[in-house]
Amino acid sequence: MAAWDYEYSVVVIGGGPAGMSAAIAAHDCGVSDVLIIERENALGGILRQCIHCGFGLELFKEELTGPEFAERLAEQVEQRGIECKLSTMVLNVSRDKLITTTSAEEGVLTIKAGAIIFAMGCRERSRGALTTPGTRPSGIFSAGAAQRYVNIEGYMPGKEVVILGSGDIGLIMARRMTLEGAHVKLVCEVMPYSGGLARNIEQCLHDFDIPLLLSHTVTKIHGKGRLEGVTISQVDERRRPIPGTEQYVECDTLLLSVGLIPENELTTGCGIPLNGATKGAEVDQDRQTEVPGIYACGNVLHVHDLADYAAEEARIAGKAAAELVRGETGTPADIRLKTDGKVRYTVPQRITVKKDVTVYYRVSDVFDTPRLTVTAKLPDGETRDILTKKYIRLAPGTMEAVKLSRDLTGELPDGTVLEFRLN
Amino acid sequence: MNRKIICIICPRSCEIDAEIAADGSVTVSGFGCQRGKRYAESECINPVRTVTSTVCVEGHAPLPVRTDKPVPKAKMFECMKAIAKVKALPPDLHMGDVILEDICGTGANLIAAAGRMRNGN
Ligand code: SF4
Numbered sequence: 024m025a026a027w028d029y030e031y032s033v034v035v036i037g038g039g040p041a042g043m044s045a046a047i048a049a050h051d052c053g054v055s056d057v058l059i060i061e062r063e064n065a066l067g068g069i070l071r072q073c074i075h076c077g078f079g080l081e082l083f084k085e086e087l088t089g090p091e092f093a094e095r096l097a098e099q100v101e102q103r104g105i106e107c108k109l110s111t112m113v114l115n116v117s118r119d120k121l122i123t124t125t126s127a128e129e130g131v132l133t134i135k136a137g138a139i140i141f142a143m144g145c146r147e148r149s150r151g152a153l154t155t156p157g158t159r160p161s162g163i164f165s166a167g168a169a170q171r172y173v174n175i176e177g178y179m180p181g182k183e184v185v186i187l188g189s190g191d192i193g194l195i196m197a198r199r200m201t202l203e204g205a206h207v208k209l210v211c212e213v214m215p216y217s218g219g220l221a222r223n224i225e226q227c228l229h230d231f232d233i234p235l236l237l238s239h240t241v242t243k244i245h246g247k248g249r250l251e252g253v254t255i256s257q258v259d260e261r262r263r264p265i266p267g268t269e270q271y272v273e274c275d276t277l278l279l280s281v282g283l284i285p286e287n288e289l290t291t292g293c294g295i296p297l298n299g300a301t302k303g304a305e306v307d308q309d310r311q312t313e314v315p316g317i318y319a320c321g322n323v324l325h326v327h328d329l330a331d332y333a334a335e336e337a338r339i340a341g342k343a344a345a346e347l348v349r350g351e352t353g354t355p356a357d358i359r360l361k362t363d364g365k366v367r368y369t370v371p372q373r374i375t376v377k378k379d380v381t382v383y384y385r386v387s388d389v390f391d392t393p394r395l396t397v398t399a400k401l402p403d404g405e406t407r408d409i410l411t412k413k414y415i416r417l418a419p420g421t422m423e424a425v426k427l428s429r430d431l432t433g434e435l436p437d438g439t440v441l442e443f444r445l446n
Numbered sequence: 447m448n449r450k451i452i453c454i455i456c457p458r459s460c461e462i463d464a465e466i467a468a469d470g471s472v473t474v475s476g477f478g479c480q481r482g483k484r485y486a487e488s489e490c491i492n493p494v495r496t497v498t499s500t501v502c503v504e505g506h507a508p509l510p511v512r513t514d515k516p517v518p519k520a521k522m523f524e525c526m527k528a529i530a531k532v533k534a535l536p537p538d539l540h541m542g543d544v545i546l547e548d549i550c551g552t553g554a555n556l557i558a559a560a561g562r563m564r565n566g567n
Contacts, residue, residue: 074510074559076496088498090510090560094541174500177508202499202526222454226495230519415458 027121027135031058031106032348033341034122034136036113036289039068041321042142043096044334048341049140050103054348058134059100059107060124066100066107067093068144069167070330072174075195077222081331092330116293118314138316138344141290141304142337145283145322147192157243162250166192166280170199179203181276185253186210187241189217189224193280198227207231208272211239211255213262216389218282218420220328241277242269250275283326290319300368301325307375309343310336318344325370325385328422336370336383353378357437363444365390367419374441377433383424384443386417393417393445395425402438409441417445451489453482462486493519498559501532501545509535510559511545517552524550532556 033049035042038061046057065071070078073089080086083095100107111126122134147165162181164172169180170192182205186193189212197207210228215238217224228235236255242264243254257268285303295304295312303324304312310320320340321333346352353376360369360382367387374380386393397410409431417423427441435441451474453460460478464486467473474486488494494516500508517525528549536543541561549556 071560074498074500074512076498076512086496088510088512088559091541094560174508174510177500177502202497202522220454221452221459225452225454230495 025135027133029058029132030135031056032137033057033140033344034134034138035059035140035142035341036116036122037061037068037142037144037321037323038063038066038107038109039142039144039321039333040070040092040096040330041144041323041333041337042068042140043093043100044337045140045142045318045320045341045344046105047096047099047103048338049138049345050105050341052342052345052349054345057105058136059105060111060113060122060134061107061109062112064110066097066109072167072170073195073330074174075199078330081329082334089330096334113289116289116317118293118317120316136316137348138318140337140340140344141312141317141319141323142321143286143289143323145285145326147279148282148284149279155241155244157254158246160244160246160248160250162246162275163244163277163279166190166196166278169196169276169278173199173203179205181250181274182206183208183274184276184278185241185255185272185274186278186280188212188280188282189219189235190280190282191219191223193278194219194223194227196278196280197233198231201231201233205276207233208274209234209236209255211236211241213238213240213258215260216418216420220420240264244277245271250277253277283322285323285326287323290323293317298368298372300362301370303370305372306370307373308339308371308378308380309376310340310371311343311347311375316344316347325368325383328420332422352376356432356435358432358435358439358441361440361442363442365393365445366395366443369443374427374432377429379429380427380432381424382427382443383422385422386419386445388419390417390445391415395423396444396446397425397427398442398444399435400440400442402436449490451486453477453485455481455485464490466490495519495522497522497525497529499526499529501529501535503533503535506535509539509545511556512559513549513552513554514557515554517549517554521550521552525552525556529556 032054035046070089070093078092115123120136184207241253242256245252252273256264304319318340320337327333356377358374369384395412447466449464451462462476465473472490477483496516498512543558544555546556
């Protein structure tokens with residue numbers, strides 16, 4: 024008797040845009056037995072509740088809503104005959120690529136994989152992490168939970184709304200709830216700049232005259248049973264509330280849109296350490312983690328600005344996983360990528376094969392007219408700048424990309440460190 | 447009248463200055479490219495938005511819908527009212543099926559933005 028119930032060449036965990044794209048790419052690179060495991064009863068992931076427009080411009084060259092984008096990908100999955108196990112939870116993944124799952128239909132199963140692609144996406148940071156003083160009434164939701172109530176369950180969580188945090192989901196929900204008849208009083212953002220896309224500031228707030236208070240935060244929550252109001256205060260440059268700036272705002276609903284965090288329980292469960300900045304696994308140019316044959320892509324690796332970018336990254340992982348199971352390997356390299364803090368992180372963090380690599384990076388603050396320099400520090404102590412690029416403006420909300428060609432990196436000896444810095 | 451418009455077409459987010467003359471003609475400056483110029487002009491003359499929402503029909507999960515082209519911004523709430531009035535859906539619904547023709551006289555159709563994937567079907 025085999026020690027497992029099923030065996031597949033490539034198993035993708037998560038059926039959102041990244042998972043579906045990874046599975047499609049692996050299949051298109053000649054692997055016929057690909058499995059997607061999804062815990063919901065349908066493919067699509069978070070896109071199923073993102074009914075607004077703005078998806079697909081990169082991938083499909085037309086503007087789609089989230090469900091349309093998801094359905095297009097699901098059609099491609101179906102056309103290829105890629106197997107899916109829906110309503111199935113992954114309990115554990117081991118380093119020798121055994122996956123334990125549970126579902127009502129099949130009970131507990133063990134699945135053996137040639138390669139595993141993590142595509143579990145991310146979840147919202149919760150209010151607990153914010154430790155706001157005051158009572159704990161009902162009426163406080165994460166923006167994503169509110170989005171689910173309105174768009175999937177079909178009911179409104181409240182009427183008088185304050186939104187804390189100007190992340191994109193919060194902005195999208197400001198518009199959504201306004202259109203459904205709620206009164207969104209204001210959005211407050213603790214940082215001096217918004218974390219959301221410019222188009223969302225314009226079309227979700229300005230279109231409806233919803234004020235955005237920068238450098239403000241909620242400092243107290245009021246109400247017994249149901250939320251009755253919040254105190255908001257201005258904050259100084261170190262994000263501490265300034266005494267005397269408090270104002271009371273009556274509301275029955277507080278939405279929190281304070282950021283997303285990769286959902287990495289399975290990753291850490293099999294002993295893969297996380298990067299402090301991305302909160303995802305450290306990966307090479309193929310999105311392979313330190314465990315050979317285990318890959319990560321999409322929002323479980325680092326939070327992307329657009330589903331299109333998550334899908335694009337997933338294609339890299341899917342293609343590489345297919346090459347691995349087919350036994351195709353390139354010329355090895357050993358280059359590490361480091362950052363100066365102004366550049367907050369890069370993905371990938373290392374280059375293990377000589378090939379053209381696009382490096383994605385995010386900065387830690389708003390910088391006007393910065394210049395990115397990539398400096399190679401060779402093991403013999405020599406340093407040289409291999410790339411510089413000027414920008415008009417860089418901001419934390421926008422992921423940037425630079426291409427490192429094989430010609431550029433192929434010459435570098437093993438043990439080289441590439442430092443990404445702004446000046 | 448002068449207006450500042452933040453261009454949303456690309457991440458550069460140019461601040462475009464628009465001057466609307468008494469005769470309604472618009473002059474814009476500060477755009478980084480022609481696409482931004484066109485966007486700023488349309489924002490002054492006839493701003494349009496795609497409306498997305500859900501249709502809630504008894505016995506069905508909410509159905510995501512959208513207008514198949516942008517409608518005048520001023521008609522967004524009227525469209526929402528029309529969407530709320532939809533009380534029946536065609537059987538065997540597919541993505542892209544028309545739910546309301548020429549919604550609120552905008553020339554846009556309201557279409558289903560999801561089909562069989564809805565709630566696992
Ligand atoms: S004007 Fe052109 S360059 Fe400037 S934000 Fe708009 S599209 Fe981008």
